[in-house]
Amino acid sequence: MQGPIMISSSTPETVIDLAGPWRLASVEGDHATELSVPGDIHSALKNAGIIPDPYHGANEHAVQWVAERDWIIERTFILDDADASWYLDIDYLDTVAIVFVNDVPVLSSDNCFRRYRPDVSRALRPGENTVRIHFHSNIAAGAERQARQPFYVPYHPGNSPIANGNMLRKPQCHFGWDWNIAIAPFGLYGKILLKRLDTARVEHVVTSQHPVEGGVELHVAVTLFAEGPASLPLYLSFNNDRLRLDCGVGAGETVVRHVFFVENPALWWPAGSGEQTLYTLTVELPDETVTRQIGFRTIELL
Structure with missing residues (x-):
């Protein structure tokens, strides 16, 4: 896995943009590569040559294992003014994920369509800090939520080859459509900023x-x-x-x-x-x- 990726706030900045290269690996620690944020895990694996292009031929079926696993992305940054009030500004986080700062959970998300602004002041420290996002398999998350329903909520297998996508606040075309392949992707498609609240x-x-x-x-x-x-x-x-x-x-x-x-x-x-x-x-x-x-x-x- 790549070495630390640093951003310094030695000047009195109020916004630190955490976009750019993040380290990516499965939760088991294999298939390690780099993911550029904003971006998605499938594209990062394709760019690294770990999976074939899902849109080519029948490769949609060859990459199903990606969405069945959990994945982790992380990066490191340097912060001098850790005594101030700081929060993360995140949007389009897809979808069931936990965000950690220095191993402290600061956000549990399950909605790709909303903006999150968790306070992270208690988790920050002077010097090197690490932000990590643990993405839960969308396929597993959908099945878990379906199992908790008091009655079965149907979906259309002809339109959605991957089951239970209707259980998640996530683009439904990710589970298949008449014009789209079904690979249930995940990633961070918007911004992730560290902001100081003055x-x-x-x-x-x-x-x-x-x-x-x-x-x-x-x-x-x-x-x-x-x-x-x-x-x-x-x-x-x-x-x-x-x-x-x-x-x-x-x-x-x-x-x-x-x-x-x-x-x-x-x-x-x-x-x-x-x-x-x-x-x-x-x-x-x-x-x-x-x-x-x-x-x-x-x-x-x-």
Whole structure:
């Protein structure tokens, strides 16, 4: 297995990107190679010559053993400021997995479609740290969940040659489709960042639009997360308007709301019916910026 992969935060960074090469091996320790994050285990094994291309010929059947096993990926990084408040920001983690930092479990995931932000402050230490992800076999996880049901939940074997994929919050085409092979892959397809929480962070940005006379109201709800009471500026920018809201937050989540009025907005039309006009909403904290693309439209069933 490759030597340690290091990232240093000797400068006062607030975000450390853990994407890039990770060490990969089965839980038994064999088939060791490298996986580039974001990425998946099958592609890493194919690139290393351990398995053939699953999409070539009948190789789909020759690689079924991969999804029947558990796999582990890990990497090492250097952290100097271990006394601060740190959390991992992870999305598209597929699917049943446990994340460890220095052998301390910090996250147990089972949903590929959500974002995870576990606090890892208690697990970090000055100097060298290791983050490890243990992927549980999706095939085994589906069978385990099926066995726990009070009654059998059927699936369609013609569409899904691999059973019990409907038990998991995971792309169902991974278990087969009329256009896709069935190999039940796993991996980390999005980002994995180590972030320092100084005061507060943006947890969610939710918008809704309400037509009114002469235009539309855009209702914005920003959820902030903080470890304790604090005050900080929040900037909202939309359609050439920029405003500052001085927010007081408590421990946990605080929701800040604002309404923008847009006079006679340009609309978003389906392809072939008009332009797809988009407006940009920007939410800013002193050390974080979140943007959303907003299309104004109404839908009616005639």
